[in-house]
Amino acid sequence: MSESNAQTLCKACGLCCSGHLFSWVRLNANELDKTEALGLKVIRNDPRQRGFLQPCPVWQGGICTVYTLPDYPRSCEKYKCIVLRKLLDEEIDFPDATNQIEETLGLIREVENLLPASAITSFRERLIAHKEDVEKLDEQNLIEKEFLQKAGELLNLYESRFGVDDFIDYEK
Numbered sequence: 100m101s102e103s104n105a106q107t108l109c110k111a112c113g114l115c116c117s118g119h120l121f122s123w124v125r126l127n128a129n130e131l132d133k134t135e136a137l138g139l140k141v142i143r144n145d146p147r148q149r150g151f152l153q154p155c156p157v158w159q160g161g162i163c164t165v166y167t168l169p170d171y172p173r174s175c176e177k178y179k180c181i182v183l184r185k186l187l188d189e190e191i192d193f194p195d196a197t198n199q200i201e202e203t204l205g206l207i208r209e210v211e212n213l214l215p216a217s218a219i220t221s222f223r224e225r226l227i228a229h230k231e232d233v234e235k236l237d238e239q240n241l242i243e244k245e246f247l248q249k250a251g252e253l254l255n256l257y258e259s260r261f262g263v264d265d266f267i268d269y270e271k
């Protein structure tokens with residue numbers, strides 16, 4: 100497995116940077132100033148959510164533009180989704196990994212089409228907010244039922260392929 104296959108996969112994906120998997124990323128206290136200096140929107144006043152917001156503004160053209168800098172966030176350095184880890188461990192081959200990411204991106208597009216318009220830029224937040232709203236309804240229309248079904252499928256993929264298994268944000 101060459102390093103470039105992993106880079107190609109992540110470049111085509113970006114789900115862990117684009118606000119689809121995570122709505123924020125955890126930072127250590129000593130990273131706050133340095134991360135803000137990179138151009139990221141840092142949250143300081145809530146210790147339970149100390150970190151920076153996604154979608155990440157330095158994810159541009161499929162590339163993390165701060166990847167090689169010394170202050171690259173530690174959580175970003177650590178996070179590898181399950182698909183990427185399996186590719187690196189040669190448990191799956193590149194076409195299989197690519198198919199898994201493309202299938203997830205396709206399902207995200209379908210869910211996106213069923214979400215109401217919103218000023219919230221994080222897909223993850225929009226997904227959760229709408230799912231909670233629809234689940235509270237006494238009766239759901241066909242579109243809402245379709246949304247719940249596809250959102251459920253997507254959240255299952257988030258767990259099995261990306262290790263994100265709750266509405267709580269995990270350390271990236």
Ligand code: SF4
Binds near residue numbers: 178181
């Ligand atoms: S979600 Fe996985 S494949 Fe996608 S960019 Fe992040 S680490 Fe790479």
Ligand code: SF4
Binds near residue numbers: 115162
């Ligand atoms: S700093 Fe880079 S790796 Fe981390 S979320 Fe932003 S674009 Fe992704």
